[in-house]
Amino acid sequence: MYTRRGFIIRLAPIILFSLIILTLRLQTNKQGVLEKFANRLDSYGYGGNKHINTSNNGDHNDNSNTSSIESDKGNDNGGSSGGSGGSRSSKKVAANNTAPMPCVDDLEWIDSIDIVFPIKYARRNIVVRPSSEARRASITKVDEPLFGKLQTIDPFRDPASKIQKCQDSLILDVPVFSETKVNASHLYFGMATTLERLEGSIPSITRWLAYTQAKLFVIIRKPEEGPWPKPGEVSQKQARLRKNGLDVTLLPPMSKKEIYTENFFSLAKIMYSSRKNNTEWFILMDDDTFFPSMTSLVAMLHKYDAAQQYYVGGLSEMWWSVARYGYMAFGGAGIFLSRALAETIDGVYETCQGEMHKAAGGDERVMRCVYEHTEIKLTNEPGLHQMDIGGDYSGIYESGRMLLSLHHWKGVYPVDLMNLVADICGDCVFQRWLFSHDTVLSNGFSIAIYPKGEQAEGLDFYKAEETWTSSTVEESVNPGTAHSLSPARPKLALDEEKIQYKLLESAIVGDVVRQSYVHRGKDGEMDTLLVLYWSREKSYETTRSALKLPRT
Numbered sequence: 385m386y387t388r389r390g391f392i393i394r395l396a397p398i399i400l401f402s403l404i405i406l407t408l409r410l411q412t413n414k415q416g417v418l419e420k421f422a423n424r425l426d427s428y429g430y431g432g433n434k435h436i437n438t439s440n441n442g443d444h445n446d447n448s449n450t451s452s453i454e455s456d457k458g459n460d461n462g463g464s465s466g467g468s469g470g471s472r473s474s475k476k477v478a479a480n481n482t483a484p485m486p487c488v489d490d491l492e493w494i495d496s497i498d499i500v501f502p503i504k505y506a507r508r509n510i511v512v513r514p515s516s517e518a519r520r521a522s523i524t525k526v527d528e529p530l531f532g533k534l535q536t537i538d539p540f541r542d543p544a545s546k547i548q549k550c551q552d553s554l555i556l557d558v559p560v561f562s563e564t565k566v567n568a569s570h571l572y573f574g575m576a577t578t579l580e581r582l583e584g585s586i587p588s589i590t591r592w593l594a595y596t597q598a599k600l601f602v603i604i605r606k607p608e609e610g611p612w613p614k615p616g617e618v619s620q621k622q623a624r625l626r627k628n629g630l631d632v633t634l635l636p637p638m639s640k641k642e643i644y645t646e647n648f649f650s651l652a653k654i655m656y657s658s659r660k661n662n663t664e665w666f667i668l669m670d671d672d673t674f675f676p677s678m679t680s681l682v683a684m685l686h687k688y689d690a691a692q693q694y695y696v697g698g699l700s701e702m703w704w705s706v707a708r709y710g711y712m713a714f715g716g717a718g719i720f721l722s723r724a725l726a727e728t729i730d731g732v733y734e735t736c737q738g739e740m741h742k743a744a745g746g747d748e749r750v751m752r753c754v755y756e757h758t759e760i761k762l763t764n765e766p767g768l769h770q771m772d773i774g775g776d777y778s779g780i781y782e783s784g785r786m787l788l789s790l791h792h793w794k795g796v797y798p799v800d801l802m803n804l805v806a807d808i809c810g811d812c813v814f815q816r817w818l819f820s821h822d823t824v825l826s827n828g829f830s831i832a833i834y835p836k837g838e839q840a841e842g843l844d845f846y847k848a849e850e851t852w853t854s855s856t857v858e859e860s861v862n863p864g865t866a867h868s869l870s871p872a873r874p875k876l877a878l879d880e881e882k883i884q885y886k887l888l889e890s891a892i893v894g895d896v897v898r899q900s901y902v903h904r905g906k907d908g909e910m911d912t913l914l915v916l917y918w919s920r921e922k923s924y925e926t927t928r929s930a931l932k933l934p935r936t
Contacts, residue, residue, distance in 0.1 A: 502538035561810025574651035648746025698768030712751035716791030
């Protein structure tokens with residue numbers, strides 16, 4: 385029989401051993417928590433990084449041609465590759481090479497998008513750093529692949545599918561931009577549409593107009609089929625829009641007998657009558673006009689003195705339309721009337737409205753009124769786009785040019801989603817980066833792989849790919865779009881000369897913008913999904929600092 389003292393003596397080693405084990409487990413758990421935080425940061429763009437300085441124009445002589453999406457036999461660490469030459473409008477940058485880090489990715493969100501499993505998948509985290517030395521070039525060259533090797537994912541067979549590895553985060557320098565909305569209180573916008581069509585335009589209008597202090601006037605028209613909307617419906621819609629940061633006024637036509645052409649032209653008088661002392665520009669537009677950057681739009685108008693008479697706009701991209709309707713500002717691109725010109729139009733409004741039978745459209749009515757009652761002619765701004773062309777608009781969206789306005793996007797191009805990345809990098813929407821000689825990111829629209837590389841015959845990235853169709857004018861030296869979209873190059877054969885991944889989905893996830901680009905598999909092949917996570921460097925630094933994690 386043990387004494388109490390003997391029992392304690394025999395038990396002491398067991399207690400000491402248990403305490404040691406407990407201490408080790410606590411240390412392990414603590415390290416596991418840190419690793420979990422680090423992995424979560426990696427999944428949202430805060431892992432190790434590579435710095436790409438877009439202000440560097442140095443030349444490199446490495447002529448290797450590593451694909452920007454590595455093959456299954458490729459090197460996991462995504463080795464860099466250089467290239468010689470380049471287009472007149474390109475910048476070339478070097479990349480540091482470090483090994484990829486473990487990466488955690490929550491793939492549950494993929495279930496909500498239009499894709500069929502299994503899929504091939506790759507992702508990259510991009511950290512944006514505003515720099516006073518950075519400039520938006522037509523195309524910026526980066527000497528490394530954009531993605532590592534593809535991974536096959538099938539959550540039905542493996543519900544716990546996780547990304548095995550992802551490349552280090554890539555830091556891209558972009559021009560400095562304001563994190564606050566531009567003050568556009570001197571701009572008045574106007575459109576005429578039905579309540580139903582307005583509803584479909586709200587997401588896109590909100591993207592460019594909300595919280596800018598610009599005013600929007602919307603004439604609510606009677607739908608082609610059905611009664612006039614009830615006053616309560618209109619007031620509720622107006623209240624909802626204002627709650628979302630839009631300074632909007634919904635109002636009935638000046639006369640219910642007016643046709644659309646008259647409604648459109650009457651916006652000039654309605655807006656001018658509501659002007660304030662600081663109002664400078666009156667903009668007439670369609671309900672599917674989209675302005676990718678209000679900051680750039682304000683900067684464009686700043687070139688002109690609104691106290692002088694200016695009629696600013698964009699021609700149709702098709703010379704046939706210009707020849708048919710006139711050298712005018714087409715409504716889908718936006719019609720910009722300076723305060724001085726709007727005053728003149730207001731003085732002759734009744735006369736111009738009475739001559740409405742001469743005009744086929746509201747924009748033509750504005751042109752006739754300006755040309756018949758002033759000596760002012762159109763000031764054409766090439767960045768304003770009517771998009772009257774047919775076919776595929778890829779060549780325009782992938783051109784690397786600054787697009788100040790877009791039109792005819794409904795049902796085809798999700799401009800509001802394409803524009804989300806602007807919250808991270810300012811005027812970087814549709815900006816282009818060329819990775820490893822063969823892959824071009826047209827930010828927000830597509831990722832295009834050119835199997836023969838940038839040196840392929842006839843592939844000049846300075847020229848827009850002529851993916852669109854247009855009508856020609858007989859006996860005209862203009863083949864159709866030379867006045868608006870040149871220089872251009874021939875269309876490439878998809879999946880042969882060019883493999884295109886179009887934007888499928890984009891979403892704001894905390895302080896990060898996620899973009900998903902898809903290439904649809906053919907003849908039984910799997911779809912391929914390429915995902916980019918965009919974040920600002922400030923968010924990256926703040927989060928890592930708060931968790932006391934090393935910056936690699």
